[in-house]
Amino acid sequence: MTDTDSASTPDADLVNALRALSNPMRLQMLRWLREPERHFPTDRAIADPAEVGVCVSHIQEKAGLAQSTVSAYLAELRRAGLVRATRVGKWTHYKRDERRIADLVSELGHAL
Template sequence: MDELKIVKALAHPVRMDILKWLKEPEKHFGIQEHPVGMGVCANQFQRCGLAQSTVSGHLATLSRAGLVTTRRIG
């Protein structure tokens, strides 16, 4: 893992919130089209008041740092 990428990814408060929410997905993302065991839809993160494209950018940063994995469904 690239430590610098991890530190940069964790430096943003929204990304820290996203990681906290993903730690307990059933608690924060219980209602969605598919079971949370399959993952969390990016549009579920709009709770932070950001556009889906902005959230996707944050998820991409977390993914590049190796902190989350992403995949497209549908």
């Protein structure tokens, strides 16, 4: 490998984000969170979905997966910086990190 090859090696954060997005259900969850009022029951929300995010239980219900699986998927998206987690009482809510997603798109454009 030459020095120019190592200089063009993708950033580890970019690779982690792409890995998180490679799972179809994690990608779907991120899509749902783009428009939380459209995809989740606002009448049962204990916090504003647009402001705070969506409760894991509502995401789990929509996904039709075990709560532990949904939590693991959301944790992966959080580690990749694509969502932020906020505790409201005993419930964890997730919201997209729009700035990080925009940075990722830009970074991907430069990497490719």
